Amino acid sequence: MSPEDTLPTRGGRFRLRCWGARGTVPSPGQRTVRYGGNTACVEVRSVHEDLIILDAGTGIRTLGQRLEPNTPAHVFLTHRHSDHVIGLPHFAPLFDSSRAVHVHCGNADAGTTRALVDTLLSPPLFPPLPSVLDRLNVQGIVDGAPVDIEGRCTVHRFPARHPGEAAVFRVDDAKGAGVAYAPDNELDYASTDADVIAWRRGLTLALHGVPVLMHDATYTDQELPTHRGWGHSSALEATRFAMECVAGLLVLFHHHPDRSDEQMDAIVQECRELVAYSGSSLRVIAAWEGLTLTV
Ligand SMILES: [Zn+2]
Ligand SMILES: [Zn+2]
Secondary structure, eight states: OOGGGGOOOOSSSEEEEEEEOBOSSOOOSGGGTTTOSOBSEEEEEETTOOEEEEOOSTTHHHHHHHOOTTOOEEEEOSOOOHHHHTTGGGOGGGGOTTSOEEEEEEGGGHHHHHHHHHHHTSTTTSOOOHHHHHHOEEEEEOTTSOEEETTTEEEEEEEOSSTTTOEEEEEEETTEEEEEEESSOOOOTTOOOHHHHHHHHHHHHHTTTOSEEEEEOOBOTTTGGGGTTSSOOBHHHHHHHHHHHTOSEEEEESBOTTOOHHHHHHHHHHHHHHHHHHTOOOEEEEOOTTOEEEO
């Protein structure tokens, strides 16, 4: 990481902070000190401090401890895999009766997500908390019908290619797209299936020109052939996709739990070499816990 990595974008429409960038399972330890071991959670703030939280991995625990009182929290779950929901029972605002917490998920998954949340916050996994469950609001999102946040920004949902009906989110304000978030998404550039190609083209159009794209980079290209159908992309695939989207900054995300800090550095370097070779102006970093960006 170089000093300019901490100041990749300017403008002041959104502020982002990464609280967890790891995929699959928390992976603390000496090998992951710099990029971090907590699983997926990203805080997005509008210029009016509206609070949007993308996924509820273990990173959401620390976020919950730092939040100012009273601000409603809108938690958007891409899907129900454990690395994206396991932090929810440890999100302190759930236990603050003065604060509204809204959980948003795919419309088709609203019932099962509600049941999952109830399970996570009930015996035998957790002490009985009926008052918390009564206050917790789980809402389904219909693709093509964005969620309005206080009339100042919107969250759009698009289908990802990932087992378990996962989503890609795009957060907009009146000026357009601000950030796109696709933590679990199999781009599958090796596929010749017309449906896959059409899906990817549609997603490219939906995310065209986005200033910040946070994208699944679980694998290396060498690992891809033995992991097709697992629902993830390589870092180089994410880079190619970001260039096709004409994104401003690619933030590699959902790091493999076995990936060391030094291996992450090498992956970022490899992606930057692809960008340079392609003559693109895309910038590439890998998310780390504590990374803050201004869009
Ligand atoms: Zn995941
Ligand atoms: Zn997943």
